[in-house]
Structures are given as structure tokens and as C-alpha cells.
Amino acid sequence: xxxxxxxxxxxxxxxxxxxxxxxxxxxxxxxxxxxxxxxxxxxxxxxxxxxxxxxxxxxxxxxxxxxxxxxxxxxxxxxxxxxxxxxxxxxxxxxxxxxxxxxxxxxxxxxxxxxxxxxxxxxxxxxxxxxxxxxxxxxxxxxxxxxxxxxxxxxxxxxxxxxxxxxxxxxxxxxxxxxxxxxxxxxxxxxxxxxxxxxxxxxxxxxxxxxxxxxxxxxxxxxxxxxxxxxxxxxxxxxxxxxxxxxxxxxxxxxxxxxxxxxxxxxxxxxxxxxxxxxxxxxxxxxxxxxxxxxxxxxxxxxxxxxxxxxxxxxxxxxxxxxxxxxxxxxxxxxxxxxxxxxxxxxxxxxxxxxxxxxxxxxxxxxxxxxxxxxxxxxxxxxxxxxxxxxxx
Amino acid sequence: xxxxxxxxxxxxxxxxxxxxxxxxxxxxxxxxxxxxxxxxxxxxxxxxxxxxxxxxxxxxxxxxxxxxxxxxxxxxxxxxxxxxxxxxxxxxxxxxxxxxxxxxxxxxxxxxxxxxxxxxxxxxxxxxxxxxxxxxxxxxxxxxxxxxxxxxxxxxxxxxxxxxxxxxxxxxxxxxxxxxxxxxxxxxxxxxxxxxxxxxxxxxxxxxxxxxxxxxxxxxxxxxxxxxxxxxxxxxxxxxxxxxxxxxxxxxxxxxxxxxxxxxxxxxxxxxxxxxxxxxxxxxxxxxxxxxxxxxxxxxxxxxxxxxxxxxxxxxxxxxxxx
Numbered sequence: 001x002x003x004x005x006x007x008x009x010x011x012x013x014x015x016x017x018x019x020x021x022x023x024x025x026x027x028x029x030x031x032x033x034x035x036x037x038x039x040x041x042x043x044x045x046x047x048x049x050x051x052x053x054x055x056x057x058x059x060x061x062x063x064x065x066x067x068x069x070x071x072x073x074x075x076x077x078x079x080x081x082x083x084x085x086x087x088x089x090x091x092x093x094x095x096x097x098x099x100x101x102x103x104x105x106x107x108x109x110x111x112x113x114x115x116x117x118x119x120x121x122x123x124x125x126x127x128x129x130x131x132x133x134x135x136x137x138x139x140x141x142x143x144x145x146x147x148x149x150x151x152x153x154x155x156x157x158x159x160x161x162x163x164x165x166x167x168x169x170x171x172x173x174x175x176x177x178x179x180x181x182x183x184x185x186x187x188x189x190x191x192x193x194x195x196x197x198x199x200x201x202x203x204x205x206x207x208x209x210x211x212x213x214x215x216x217x218x219x220x221x222x223x224x225x226x227x228x229x230x231x232x233x234x235x236x237x238x239x240x241x242x243x244x245x246x247x248x249x250x251x252x253x254x255x256x257x258x259x260x261x262x263x264x265x266x267x268x269x270x271x272x273x274x275x276x277x278x279x280x281x282x283x284x285x286x287x288x289x290x291x292x293x294x295x296x297x298x299x300x301x302x303x304x305x306x307x308x309x310x311x312x313x314x315x316x317x318x319x320x321x322x323x324x325x326x327x328x329x330x331x332x333x334x335x336x337x338x339x340x341x342x343x344x345x346x347x348x349x350x351x352x353x354x355x356x357x358x359x360x361x362x363x364x365x366x367x368x369x370x371x372x373x374x375x376x377x378x379x380x381x382x383x384x385x386x387x388x389x390x391x392x393x
Numbered sequence: 394x395x396x397x398x399x400x401x402x403x404x405x406x407x408x409x410x411x412x413x414x415x416x417x418x419x420x421x422x423x424x425x426x427x428x429x430x431x432x433x434x435x436x437x438x439x440x441x442x443x444x445x446x447x448x449x450x451x452x453x454x455x456x457x458x459x460x461x462x463x464x465x466x467x468x469x470x471x472x473x474x475x476x477x478x479x480x481x482x483x484x485x486x487x488x489x490x491x492x493x494x495x496x497x498x499x500x501x502x503x504x505x506x507x508x509x510x511x512x513x514x515x516x517x518x519x520x521x522x523x524x525x526x527x528x529x530x531x532x533x534x535x536x537x538x539x540x541x542x543x544x545x546x547x548x549x550x551x552x553x554x555x556x557x558x559x560x561x562x563x564x565x566x567x568x569x570x571x572x573x574x575x576x577x578x579x580x581x582x583x584x585x586x587x588x589x590x591x592x593x594x595x596x597x598x599x600x601x602x603x604x605x606x607x608x609x610x611x612x613x614x615x616x617x618x619x620x621x622x623x624x625x626x627x628x629x630x631x632x633x634x635x636x637x638x639x640x641x642x643x644x645x646x647x648x649x650x651x652x653x654x655x656x657x658x659x660x661x662x663x664x665x666x667x668x669x670x671x672x673x674x675x676x677x678x679x680x681x682x683x684x685x686x687x688x689x690x691x692x693x694x695x696x697x698x699x700x701x702x703x704x705x706x707x708x709x710x711x712x713x714x715x716x
Contacts, residue, residue, distance in 0.1 A: 108689075116692050140689040148641040150530075151631055155433045159686035162426040163418075176532045177635040180543060239641055240528035268528055270641065 106138075107360065109353050110160035111169045112153060113143040114196070118299055119325035120345045124195065127349025128169070135357050140165065147271055148239060150174040154181050161185050166360060168192035169208075169352035175199040175243045191359055195348040197243045205359055208351045208369040210343035212247035215373040216296075219248070219320045219341050220255020222375055223292045226318055226338070229259045231291030234283050235266040236276060236304060238296055248296045248322055248341075264290070269300050276303030284311055292318035298328040298340065305336040324376065324384075332381055340376045342384060347371035403657055403673040407680065414684040421687055428564055432634075434679035435568040436461075436627045440650035441657075441671040442579045443493075443623030446616045448654050449583070451596040451663025452507035454617065456496060456514035457624040458646035462639060463518040464488040464628035469531035469638025478538040485632070486625040492518055493621015497614030515647070522640040531638035541567055542633025568630045575626070580668040592616055596663025652703045653678055677702070 111128045113121045125141045132139035140160065144152030153173045158181060160168060168185055170192060172178040179201045182192050186203035198207040223233060235252065238245035249266065256263060264287050269276035276295065284290065284307065295301040301321025308317050314336060321328060322341045331337040348371050355365045376384045415422040440457050447454045468485035472478065492514060499510040540548050547562040583589035591612045594602040603609045632638055657674030659666025678699060685695045 138689075141691070142686055143692050145692075146644060148639070148644060150635050150637070150639055150642050151436065154635065155682070156686060158429050158433070159426075159683055162423070162429050162683075163420045163687050163689075174530055174635070174637060174639070176530075177637050180539075180636070241530045 107166045107357070108138040108140060108163070109167045109169065109356050110157075110163070110165035111139060111141045111195075111349065111352060112156050112160065112171065113141065114147045114153070114171050114173050115145070115149075116141075116143040117146065119327075120298065120323060123345035124171070124349035124352075127346035127351075128353045129349075130346075131350045131353035131357075135354065137166075137353070137357055139353055144173065147173055147242075150177050154178065157181050157185070161188055161190060164188075165190060167353075167356035169195050169349075169356060170199070171196040171348075172199045174241070191356065193352055193356060195352040196345070206355055206365050206367055206369055208355060209348055209371055210244070210373055211370050212244045213251035213254070215322060215341045215343060216248035216251025216253075216294075217255045218251075218373060218375050219294050219322065219339070220252040222320055222339050223294060223318060224255060224259045224261060227261065227291055229261065231261060232264055232287055232289055233261045234264050234280075234287065234290050234293035236269050236279055236283075236293060236295045236300055237266055238268065238271040238300070240268050245296045252294050261292075269295075269303070271297055271299055273299050273303040276300035277307045280304040280307035281310070284308075284313070290317060292320070295319070295321045297321070298323040298325045301337055301340070302328055302331060305331055309336065324388075329376070329381065329385065332376060332378055335378065338377065342374050342376045344371045344388075346388070403670055403677070407673055407677050410677065410680055410684070414680070414687070418684070418687040421684060424564055426683070426687075428566055428569070430676075430679050430683045431569045431572075432566040433683065434675050435566075435572045436631045436634075437646070437649050437653055437678065438572055438672055438675035439575065439623050439627035439630065440646060441653040441675045442575060442668065443620035444647075444650045444654045445579070445657075445659060445666055445668055445671045446583070446592055447507070447620045448651070448659045448661060449596045449663060449666045450592045450613060450616050451599065451661075452500065452613070452616070453511065453651070453661070454493075454496060454620045455508065455511040455647050456492065456518055457620065457627075457650055458643045458648075459515045459518035459522070460489055460492040460621055460624040461628045461631065461646060462641070462643045463492065463522040464625045465632040465643075466522045466526050466531060466638040466640050468628060468632050469534060470525065472534050472538055473531060478535060478541075481538060482541070482629050485629045486622060489625020489628060490618050490622035493618040493624070494614060496621065497617030500617065501610035501613050519640075526638065526640045528640060530640070532636070534632070534636055539633050539636055541571075542630050542635070543567075546570055568634070571626070571630065575623075576668055576672055583668055588612065588615065593664055596665070598664075649678060650675075652699070656702060 109128070109132065111125070113124055115121060116125065121143065128139050128141055140163075142156040142160065144150075144156060150173050154177065157168065157170060157178070161181075161184065168182070168190055170178065170182065172194060175197055176199070178199050182194075182199065182201045183203055185192055186201075191205050192201075192203070193206045193208055194201070194204055195207075196209045198209065227233075233256065235249065237249055253263070264283070267279050267283065269279045276299070280293070280303065283293070293304060295304050298321050301319060302325075304321075305319055308314060308319060319337050320339045320341070321337055322343075323345075324340050324342045328337060328340055332340055351369055351371060355369065359365050374384070411421075420426055440461070444454060444457065464485045467488045468481055471484045472481040496507075496511050496514050499505055499513070500507050503510070505513075544567045545563060546565040546567060547559070549567060550562060552558050552562050583592065591602065591607050594605070594607055595609055595612060595616075599609060631643070635642075653674035654666060654671045655661065655674070656677055657667065657670025657672070659670060681698060681702070682695060685698065
């Protein structure tokens with residue numbers, strides 16, 4: 001960088017230099033500087049691809065190594081691409097070739113999830129794949145980077161429309177933004193259902209998912225009964241605006257009405273475990289007499305239970321989560337989480353695909369299909385685990 | 394001749410990819426799918442245009458994703474007040490450019506490294522976006538505005554007479570038209586104006602550029618402003634497409650933009666890079682994602698592939714600078 005001594009020279013340089021001819025009239029005396037200026041200016045001004053032509057006089061050896069280097073990126077790019085394509089095509093081809101004769105074998109159902117970063121979405125995927133194997137259809141499961149990636153999800157849906165899938169099951173990250181895209185699918189003759197989160201699209205065949213309001217009410221009733229109707233209650237929710245989380249909150253609030261429980265202001269933790277931990281720590285700080293907390297998904301409830309554990313408040317605070325995962329069920333077993341409102345993500349994937357195929361076969365399907373909810377506590381844990389294993393195996 | 398082949402390597406790579414895709418998937422080489430890809434690419438390509446300026450000047454801008462989210466929220470809130478869409482668009486652009494200017498001022502006046510300055514802006518813009526919206530998405534934008542993101546050229550220029558023009562306009566998405574205007578403009582600015590030449594000069598050797606009389610601080614501020622402005626433009630397109638201002642979305646978009654610029658042959662050490670390269674880079678990433686979706690490949694493989702492409706590109710970067 002230039003220091004104070006250069007300041008004068010800079011001023012002279014700036015004043016005397018005609019525009020766009022910086023190189024010719026450079027007034028800095030040092031030769032070393034003058035040559036180093038020449039490189040960037042020539043690069044930028046005379047050649048459209050700077051730096052490449054600027055070094056033509058290099059030795060032959062150097063040019064050769066640069067050639068190899070430049071090839072490398074495209075070789076890597078193409079190789080990795082071909083590899084992945086090959087990896088992806090291998091198995092699907094085997095399925096396709098013998099399947100050609102039957103009419104159902106050519107059907108492909110596209111399933112677009114909110115993300116694929118938790119056990120919940122893996123269970124939806126497993127359900128969809130189970131239905132596909134049972135019914136003899138192909139299923140493509142796609143998901144954007146994260147549950148906040150609305151545009152990425154639209155891209156996935158559009159790609160499936162371009163692929164002319166026979167039906168779409170979509171769990172929308174933003175239930176309003178997705179409507180025009182889903183309607184475009186309907187215009188192209190692709191029927192769709194919404195799973196997990198309902199989007200209010202006119203051409204929707206069905207919404208297949210948990211009755212979240214009912215689930216939230218179950219959570220609220222559990223807390224009301226356990227606390228005997230007195231004390232402060234916290235509420236931690238997901239990404240603001242997500243319809244399923246709003247519905248759970250609403251059900252929870254309905255259950256609290258008429259009791260003497262005091263709700264402290266609800267806080268979002270964006271379905272993120274770390275964020276939930278931080279939010280809970282702050283909540284424990286600001287509300288030392290908190291008696292219970294309802295968390296609207298399983299990932300966040302684990303973060304919350306860590307915050308409770310760190311404060312050595314296990315058993316003091318009633319923790320109710322929504323939804324299950326292997327880890328969360330383990331936390332119920334060890335008593336860190338008191339209750340989980342279990343939904344059935346497997347059923348969402350399974351019924352999503354199954355109902356679409358039924359529709360394609362000309363059967364009528366219901367506008368609203370409940371995939372079921374139940375309260376899982378330490379007492380009925382084994383029973384619950386046994387029932388889910390039956391449905392997945 | 395050899396030089397020309399080198400220059401076109403990125404493009405050849407893209408063409409080969411398209412050829413493989415067309416061969417493997419019958420749905421790839423259709424007008425509707427290609428336009429689909431182009432529409433999907435625009436947001437990243439817009440960010441890559443601005444990012445090109447910054448990277449060529451040996452800087453980096455990690456804040457574009459958050460600035461995009463921030464200006465999309467302000468834009469959506471402005472439109473919700475019922476003002477004219479044009480005013481909303483200008484507000485969106487101004488917010489983006491403003492954030493860019495602040496980046497530039499932090500880099501030049503507070504003398505923080507661009508990485509740190511824009512890392513701070515990344516968090517600040519995200520935070521403000523969530524504060525002003527309370528974390529909720531802002532819905533309810535007018536249909537007239539949404540044409541900018543999800544409409545076709547025919548919606549804004551209803552041409553019926555020459556049949557082929559009608560067909561063309563029917564299939565070209567509006568965002569693609571905006572990109573087709575902006576990219577050549579950025580190219581001309583970068584190669585044929587003083588601003589462009591000084592961008593290369595600053596990136597090539599900042600001290601020398603300073604000593605030769607270039608007002609490095611001023612130009613750097615302009616460069617970051619341009620980058621922010623393109624983030625604002627990306628926000629306009631994306632908000633129009635999604636139909637909502639989304640405070641929590643656009644995570645990691647800056648990385649895709651940097652990847653596009655680097656794949657396109659720019660050097661993170663500055664002084665090298667072209668607009669054509671950045672666009673090709675963005676197209677490669679977009680076609681890759683679309684193609685892998687059409688191939689029914691899982692998200693996991695897509696993430697892997699894009700990572701492999703970036704590593705390849707940066708490896709070349711090292712080879713070149715070792716010499």
C-alpha cells in the first residue's frame with residue numbers, strides 16, 4: 001500500500017494523467033513500480049481475456065504446464081459430471097428396461113420435500129419409495145438445500161414438470177409462493193397433492209398430512225394436565241410463516257384457553273437445533289420460573305433439552321416436542337423430553353404417492369387425508385416404536 | 394488458434410454437458426426446459442455479474458445472499474404499500490447498491506479486508522431483514538410486478554404480426570431478457586471503460602495502481618456498489634418470481650455466485666476474469682442442477698458434483714499462480 005510519502009506523487013499523477021492513458025504518463029519515477037503497473041493495465045485495456053495473452057513470450061515449458069492446468073478444470077468438470085450421471089443412470093435403467101411393457105411401470109411420481117436434512121424427511125422419502133415399489137411406479141424425490149430455500153424448491157418442481165412426471169407430491173416451503181408453479185403443473189396435465197404443509201391451490205387433489213391444529217391441542221392439553229393448570233409456559237416455533245408450525249401453535253393456544261397457564265412471548269428458532277438451544281438459554285435467563293415449554297418440532301426440542309440439561313433443570317421443566325426422530329425418542333426414554341406429539345411422515349410419503357396413483361387409475365380421492373397424530377411418552381414409548389417398525393418393514 | 398481454444402474451454406465444457414444431457418434425457422433438449430434452465434440461472438448469473446467486478450479487483454463479497462434477502466424484503470414491503478411497481482424496483486436496486494456502498498466504504502475507509510467487511514455485512518443485512526419483517530415472509534405483491542420474474546416477453550410486449558417473433562416472445566422469460574441486457578452491458582463496462590480497466594489494474598497490483606494515480610479507494614467503493622446493485626437486481630427478479638420477500642431465504646447464494654465466477658476462469662488473486670466466463674460458470678452450475686434433477690439424481694449427488702467442479706476450478710487457479 002502507498003504510504004504518506006507517496007501522497008504528493010499521487011496527487012501529481014492524478015492531476016496530470018489524461019483519461020484512459022494511465023500507462024503512458026505515469027509520473028512515478030521508480031522503475032520497479034512502473035513495470036509492475038504495466039502488467040495490470042495492459043491486461044485490462046488491450047486484451048479481452050487479460051493475463052492470457054499478456055504472457056505470450058513465456059518459455060515453451062511454461063506454456064505447456066499451463067495448458068495442462070487449463071485442461072484440468074474441464075476434465076475434472078466433465079469427468080465428475082459423467083461419473084454422477086453414470087452413477088444415477090445405472091440402477092434406473094435396470095428398472096426401466098424390463099418394465100417397458102406394462103403401462104404402470106412407465107409412471108413416474110415426483111416428490112418434492114422441504115429439505116432432506118432430518119429424519120422426518122428421510123421417513124417421508126422412505127414412505128414414498130415403499131409405495132412406489134408396492135405399486136410398481138418410479139418415484140423421484142428431490143429437495144432444496146434447506147427449508148428456507150423457497151426459490152430452489154420452485155426450481156425442483158419446474159424441473160419435474162419439464163420431465164413430464166405423471167403426478168406431483170409437494171411439501172411447500174412457502175405455501176403461497178408455490179401456488180402459481182403448482183397451477184402450471186395442473187395446466188400441463190400433471191395432477192398434484194400437497195403433503196405435510198397445505199397450499200391453497202385451486203387444482204389441488206388432496207392435502208395429505210398431520211392435523212397440526214389437533215396435534216398442537218394434544219400438546220397443550222398434556223401440559224395443562226401435567227401442570228395442574230398453573231405456571232408459566234414457553235413456546236418455541238419454526239421458521240416464521242410456515243403453515244404447519246402456525247397450525248401447531250394455534251392448536252396449542254386453543255388448549256391453553258380457559259386454563260390459568262401464562263404464556264410467555266413465543267419465539268422462533270427456525271427448526272434449527274443450535275438456534276433452539278440459544279433461544280431456550282435466553283428464555284431460561286429471562287423467565288427463571290418457567291414451568292413448561294412446547295417446541296414445534298423434534299430437532300428443536302433436542303436443542304432445547306440440551307439447554308435445560310446445561311442448566312441442570314432436568315425434571316423441573318416439562319418439555320413437549322412435536323414429531324419424532326430416533327434421537328428424540330431416545331431423549332423421551334431417558335426422561336429429557338417428557339412427551340412428543342408423533343406424526344407419521346412415513347404415511348405422508350406413502351399415501352402421497354399411493355393416492356396419486358389411485359387418481360391416475362381413475363379412483364376418487366378425499367380432499368383431506370389425515371396421516372394421524374398421537375402423544376408419545378415414556379409409558380407408551382415401546383408400543384409406539386413397535387408400531388412404526390411395522391409400517392416401515 | 395490454441396489461444397482461442399483455451400478461451401472457449403468453459404464454453405466447450407458447457408456444450409459437452411448439454412450434449413450428454415440431451416443424450417441421456419429426452420426432456421432436456423426441449424424449448425420449455427431450456428427456457429426453464431435459463432430462468433433458473435438468472436438470479437445466480439446476476440449475482441455473478443456483480444461478483445466478477447469484485448473478484449477481478451482482488452476482493453470478495455460474501456454478503457450478496459443476505460443483501461438479496463434484505464432488498465427483497467424492503468422491495469416487498471414497499472410494493473405492499475400500493476406504490477407503483479417501477480418505484481418498488483428502484484427502491485430494491487437502491488437498497489442493494491446502498492449495502493454495496495457501505496461494503497466499499499468499510500473496505501476503503503475502515504481498511505478492513507473485504508472478507509471480514511462483507512462477512513459482517515452478510516450478518517447485518519440478514520439481521521435487519523428479519524427485524525423489519527419480524528421474520529415472516531412478505532406476501533401479497535401485485536400481479537403486474539410478478540411479470541418481471543415469472544412472466545414471458547409476450548406479457549410485456551404483445552407482438553402478434555410476424556409469426557416467428559410471436560413464438561419467440563411467447564417462450565422467452567422476462568428475467569432472461571433482463572440478463573441479456575445486463576450481461577453485455579457489464580462486459581462493455583469491464584473491457585471498454587476506464588472503470589473496467591482500473592478494476593483490472595487494482596486487482597493486478599493495488600499498490601502499483603495507486604502509485605500510477607488511480608483513485609483506488611473511490612473505484613473500489615464503486616466496484617462494491619456495482620456488486621450490491623446487481624444483488625438488488627437479483628432481488629427484484631427473485632422476489633417477482635417467488636411473489637414474496639423472504640427474510641430467511643437465499644442462504645449460500647453468495648457461494649454459488651463465487652463458484653460461477655471462479656469456474657468461469659477468474660482468479661481470486663485478482664486481475665483476471667471475464668463476464669463471459671462468469672455467465673458460462675453460472676450456466677454450467679444451472680445446467681448441472683437441472684440435468685441432475687432430470688436424471689432423477691438425489692440432492693446428495695448434486696451437492697457432490699458442484700463441489701467437485703469448484704475444486705477443479707480452484708486447482709487450476711493454483712497451477713496458474715505457481716508459475
